[in-house]
Amino acid sequence: MEKKPDLVVWSEKNGYDAKLKEYPTSAGGQGFDLPNVPLFRSLASKKMMDVFNREQQEIRERIEKMYDEYNTSIMVWESKISFEPIVGKSYFLYNFAGELTLSLIAPNEWGRGNDFVGEYILNSDNKWITKNLAKNVHG
Secondary structure, three states, X not given: OXXXXXXXXXXXXXXXXXXXXXXXXXXXXXXOOOOOHHHHHHHHHHHHHHHHHHHHHHHHHHHHXXXXXXXXXXXXXXXXXXXXXXXXXXXXXXXXOOEEEEEOOOHHHHOOHHHEEEEEEEOOOOOEEEEXXXXXXXX
16 A cells, blocks of 8 residues: 555545544644633633632631630620520620629610620520620610
């Protein structure tokens, strides 16, 4: 078998198979562009980084919320409590001369609004959840 010139598209299996190719086989054929792989990578990389940054922010917010819940629970549990709190009920925290005291009585029921710190609810995990802080109750 004789060697074909370089510009002839021929294979032993298919013979002259230029029409079977998915790409141009002659200088006069239709041009095509290669995909811009670096651009694709940079767009994919940017999207990936956006996702990681968003997830990181969500984790930070969850940690801050958990830290606030922890500090609130410690503050209320370390206050003076003269009764057994019931899950799901609201209780009122007061600061009487530097001593935190948990009460069943709301500030509007006995005129001790100046000493009022906040309203808290005990949840089923024994965590204290802030319902209202003093600034929200007064207006």
